[in-house]
Amino acid sequence: MPMHVSLAERTVDTEVTEDVANKEERLESDSGAWKKYETVFTNTKAGMDNVDKEKVKKVVYEMSKDSAFFQNEQRKMENSRRKIDELICQAEALTAEQLDRFEKSADDRIAELEAKRRLDKVWLHVDMDAFYAAVEERDNPSLKDVPMAVGGTGMITTANYKARRFGVRSAMPGFIARRLCPELVFVRPDFAKYRSAADETRAIFRELDPDFEAMSLDEAYLDATPAARARGLTGAELAEELRHKVLAATGLTCSVGIAPNKRLAKVCSDMNKPNGQFEVKPERGAILDFLRALPIRKVRPVLPARRHRQTAGPPPKSAAGLPIRKIGGIGKVAEQMLSEALSVTECGHLLDRRAVIVALCSERAAGFYLEVGLGLGAAEHSERPGDGEVGRKGISCERTFRAICTVPEMEQKLAELSAHLAEEMAEEGLRGRSLTLKLKGTDFKVRTRAVTSPGWLCSTDGILEAARGLLRAELRQCPQGLRLRLMGLRMSHLAKLGGAPGTPERGQTTLREFVAKADAPGGSERAAPSASQRELFRERSPGAEPGGCHGGLPRQEAEPAAAGSPEAWACRACTFAGNPASSSRCSVCGFAKGTKAVVRQLCDSPALPRPSLTTRCPMHSTRDSILGRVQGAHLRKSLWRGRCRNVNVPGLLECRRKIRWLQQHSAPLRRSRKNV
């Protein structure tokens, strides 16, 4: 049985249940393994109530089971399984007294949250119905009569409702969709067209709320409070009017949710999809009812036999609460965790189980779940970036390609990505300090490696140089080589290009971020981000010659207009850190240059086992090899300063002792090698 039973299935009467049971039995005899393969495709979506989910699941499983993708999914599932089991143990270990205490604490928080409840707002969440597909159908009506999907054989972005009946849906790979529905028609996406259609809808949104919040091309939040007051209309009336206007102007239908906050409005827009609307009245009781006992929405097509039975049999179970998965932010993993560790499958359960939730979840998570249980949500538009502010946290690009395993191929990809990223940044007038390299192996495992540079990065060359450094460090850690199917670059710590020269723009930005973070609930413990990094790099001597110790980490990058002071940093031997070129010590691990060569020899020598990420290096007791990157900035800093006791890493002191020993004995060792 699926752990998450959909809404529609709950109302099924005994006869149909028997039918399902029989089918289950039949399929059980095949093998049964497919049942454990949970994909996002089995999650209920609008227009998919009648889909035979078990069949879809089996098809997806059959087509996936031998792939590397599947293996990776299994690995991820096992990991979350472990975490959930851990949570279950913790839950079982809770004593009655503890639970009592947590319940009181939960009640306090609930009282605080409840005090902030607002019922005076009218929010609309507008969601265009199967947007891309609908635009294509509008422009080519013959597509209306066939199952159709926008996207390629790689991935589907949207499916029309005819296709959804087969279980075809967004985010599904095309080849699986074709198997589910052989006559499926594929249409190449045309984003220019969708953007122009979105512009038409947005012109209408703007009439109702000039500050409306577009979440994507096909989705927006509208604060209809002022309009409702000014015109003396209810939210439902405004929604009705809006839907008609959108249809008249674009020929497209949309669904609208009406509620006193954004979170509820979003849930509501999905209730009567497509081309419908649903309101939760701005009353506390109505909201709690909505969460506890979901009204029977669209009635499923009812078989005559079933109708007959329904009158004779037990009353329909209409009182099923809102499934937690309907809430934005609760995905596959959270759903499983809540269900198995906390016995929460519906929003109403969140309040019943508040003590365990507060006991086991993080502060933020618990707060979120309590809010959901109370039906609370944002009642104001999210803050918009002010003038001159960046408005985003990062900018990135990534590409999937056929498997590559040679370094030149990888460097070629990096060059393309760097150029692309630099171009995008230039378009938005951005520069950044942190670069993250993303690698996905042919086994679908994802790794990310990041550097934060003391200077700004924005040019293709600057980005490429930093990216190469990250790649080389990774290659050094994987002597067996890499087989990649994806590479990506992401720039973060962004700022606008062309700030006044010499101003400590970075300091100001981070300070503002820090204040904002500290202001946010639960964020007060976070340290100012850049302080340790600045200290790491401060000892750089100003006159260092650029080329001295060059491993591929970024130098200070001049802005296109103003010339900055070029500063070489980075060291080949320790793979990573910023090193003043003139220093004889690595600023990351504190080794003298010569020592590192010796350590490397020792690690490489056949007499000793090779260090790897999983085995302990024979030279020290930490998990990482000396040649590998020392994890974590705080750890690097402590190593450099010799304050190991502040770092909670077992064996670190011993590690330093060994290093010292090596340093003292490096000379004879080096000599002995020369003699070989």
Add this chain to the structure above:
DNA sequence: GCGGATCAC
């Protein structure tokens, strides 16, 4: 700050 994971669209 870094890296893994999750989530939404």
Add this chain to the structure above:
DNA sequence: TATGGTGATCCGC
């Protein structure tokens, strides 16, 4: 024949 790209956030180091 064979599972995407972009952006954000959270958690635990």
